[in-house]
Amino acid sequence: xxxxxxxxxxxxxxxxxxxxxxxxxxxxxxxxxxxxxxxxxxxxxxxxxxxxxxxxxxxxxxxxxxxxxxxxxxxxxxxxxxxxxxxxxxxxxxxxxxxxxxxxxxxxxxxxxxxxxxxxxxxxxx
Numbered sequence: 001x002x003x004x005x006x007x008x009x010x011x012x013x014x015x016x017x018x019x020x021x022x023x024x025x026x027x028x029x030x031x032x033x034x035x036x037x038x039x040x041x042x043x044x045x046x047x048x049x050x051x052x053x054x055x056x057x058x059x060x061x062x063x064x065x066x067x068x069x070x071x072x073x074x075x076x077x078x079x080x081x082x083x084x085x086x087x088x089x090x091x092x093x094x095x096x097x098x099x100x101x102x103x104x105x106x107x108x109x110x111x112x113x114x115x116x117x118x119x120x121x122x123x124x125x126x
Contacts, residue, residue, distance in 0.1 A: 009041055010041060010042045010043070010044045010070075010071070011035055011039060011041050011042070011043050011044065012043070012044045012045070012046055012073070013027065013028060013029075013031050013032055013035075013043065013044075013045045013046065013050075013064070013069075014046045014049050014050070024049075024051060024052025024053070024089075025049060025050060025051060025052060026050075026051075027045075027047060027050025027051055027060050027064075029060070029063050029064060029067050030067075032045065032064060032067040032068055032069050033067055033068055036068055042070035042071065043068075043069055043070050043071075044069065044070060044071040044072065044073060045060075045061070045064035045069040045071070045072055045073070046072075046073040046074075047060035047061045047064060047072065047073075047074065048073065048074050048075040048086070048089045048090065048091075049073075049086075049089060051089070052088060052089045053088060053089060054080065054088060054089055054090065054091055054095075057074060057075075057089060057091055057095075057099075058091070058095065058098075058099045058102070061074060061099055061103065062099075062102060062103065062106055065103050065106050065107055065110075065112070065114075066106055066109075066110060068110065068112070072103075074091060074096060074099070075089055075090040075091065076090060076091050076092070076093055076095075076096045077090040077091075077092075078092070078093060080092065100114065
């Protein structure tokens with residue numbers, strides 16, 4: 001893609017399929033610093049798909065930021081238990097807000113920052 005002229009390329013730690021049964025997938029935090037050392041491309045992490053469980057998204061997101069990730073993909077839904085897909089791994093808006101507050105504390109500890117622009121809520125309830 002890059003040799004064809006597309007410079008808008010990111011690498012993403014999504015998860016690995018393993019024989020582990022406690023989670024849907026295995027999220028490889030150790031891949032983040034390895035890939036960042038080997039590549040000039042931004043590394044994005046997807047903790048929502050990493051385990052497929054809402055209760056694990058925040059801890060994995062915090063770990064990914066601490067490991068140096070450049071961005072996160074986090075699924076959020078105002079009624080995840082009735083979502084058409086991926087509800088089990090979707091955070092409630094209040095959980096996401098709490099996570100972002102936590103990440104704004106973690107990021108500076110490793111010399112990084114978190115975007116401070118408000119997210120368009122598109123109908124999220126409080």
